[in-house]
Amino acid sequence: MTVLLPPSETKREGGDTSRTLDLRALSFPELADERAAVITAARSVSSEESSARTALKLGPKSIAERFRNLELDTSGTMPAIERYTGVLYDPLGAQTADDSTRSWWFDHVVVQSAMFGPIGAGDPIPAYRLSHDSRLGNLRLASLWPAVSSRVLDERADGLVLDLRSEGYRQLGPVPGSVAPRVVSVDGSGRRRALNHWNKTAKGRLVALLARTGAVVVTMDELVDWAAANGVVVERSDSGWDLVAESLEPVTV
Template sequence: MTVLLPPSETKREGGDAARTLDLGALSFPELSDERAAVITAARSVSSEESTARTALKLGPRSVSERLRNLELDTAPTLPAIERYTGVLYDPLDAPGADDTTRRWWSDHVVVQSAMFGPIGAGDHIPAYRLSHDSRLGALRLAGHWPGPSARALARRAAGLVLDLRSEGYRALGPVPEAVTLRVVSVDGGGRRRALNHWNKTAKGRLTALLARTGADVGDTAGLLRWAGEHGVVVERTDDGWDLVAESLEPVHV
């Protein structure tokens, strides 16, 4: 089983100062050239505040984040699963996770980064500022990442691929055969509506529960079986797969 997550705009600062970025040590080392090209382009647009504001879509409060891209080679690193914060990653409580949970993440979770392409949950990365729709001059992320990322993911993925990425990040590494979950809320009359902001929380809770239960899921039948055992409502629909948010209240995680 492979779980694909999006990154987060917000990132935890700090890390291991003695362990700086090593592109060759990241998962999918065959992407080192593509990663180096993005880093070079990101460093270029980040060198001046005026260009960084437009390229990275920075506001007055976040404009200083451009400096992260100038220090990628020397900045301290953290495992990706700890680096990212926000509504999807907070339910994971990665800094407080035990070794068994961390091993599950390392074995099963891949994050689709705009800067580094697909990376493993345990890969050590610095803080940076780049989104799937950032503008890097002649280098277009929408043209740069999809082919190499898709091939790298296809070589790794064995069995079920559970795609929890947002649309913009799915486009950077397409996996056509993946199970893509739509997070929905069900009202008292049984009517369903797709969620926007809160869908990230549900995906975080789902990933946390998969890890903490040591889920061993090889196909869709196994996913449905695991979900039933843990009170999670996952259902096949006419146009895809639904995850009912209410079935992933914190008490279940």
């Protein structure tokens, strides 16, 4: 099983300064050239406040984040699963998770980064500022990443690929045959509605529970069985698969 996650705009600061960025130490080292090209372009637009504001969509309170892109080679790193914060990642509790939980993430989770392409959950990365829709001059992320990302993700796929990425990041690395469940809320009458922002919380809780239980899942049927055994509702719908948010209570990992 491979679980695909989007990155997060918000990132934890700091990291291990004795281990700086090494593109070939990341998962999928064959993407080193593409990664270097994106880093070069990101540095270029980040070098001036005016260009960074437009290219990276930075406001007055976030403009200092441009400096992250100028310090990628020298700033400290930490595992990707710890670097990202926010609505999806906070439910993971990655900084306090036990070794077996972290090992599951490292083995099964891939994050679709705009800066680095697909990376493993345990890959050491610095803080950076770049989104799927950032503008990098003549370099278009939507042209650079999809083909190469799809290739390496397809080569890695072993059984079920559970795609929990947002649409913008899904487009940076389409995976034919993957399952992208819709996160829904069910009201008292049984009517379902798709969640937008808060669907990330449910996804984070799902990935936390998968890791905490050491889930062994190869097919969608096995995921449904695992879900039922753990009180999670995953069901077929007219559009594919639904994940019922209310069935995912906060978990401690």
